[in-house]
Amino acid sequence: MTSGTFDAKxxxxxxxxxxxxxxxxxxxxxxxCHGVFDLLHPGHxxxxxxxxxxxxxxxxTVTPIGMSTRARGGPSSTSGSxxxxxxxxxxxxxxx
Numbered sequence: 001m002t003s004g005t006f007d008a009k010x011x012x013x014x015x016x017x018x019x020x021x022x023x024x025x026x027x028x029x030x031x032x033c034h035g036v037f038d039l040l041h042p043g044h045x046x047x048x049x050x051x052x053x054x055x056x057x058x059x060x061t062v063t064p065i066g067m068s069t070r071a072r073g074g075p076s077s078t079s080g081s082x083x084x085x086x087x088x089x090x091x092x093x094x095x096x
Contacts, residue, residue, distance in 0.1 A: 020057070023057055029054075029055035029057070030055055030056070030059060031054045031055035032051075032061060033051045034063070035062065036062065037060075038065060
């Protein structure tokens with residue numbers, strides 16, 4: 001999968017809202033996985049795969065690394081650059 005294909009699946013919340021509204025209007029069931037995903041591991045992959053089976057469209061949202069660090073009250077285990085390079089694979093998400 002090329003970087004361009006990957007990047008095309010990344011949407012802001014503002015971009016996502018009309019896409020999901022249209023999808024729901026057609027009767028599609030939208031499911032969501034949300035988390036930090038700072039270091040993608042097999043548990044995350046199983047989580048995405050299982051979630052994808054629960055609906056027609058899977059949306060993966062990611063908490064920014066700084067927000068998760070503040071919530072935990074300490075430093076992150078992974079740098080921001082490492083987090084962005086380990087984003088969930090677009091194979092589990094629905095946008096083409």
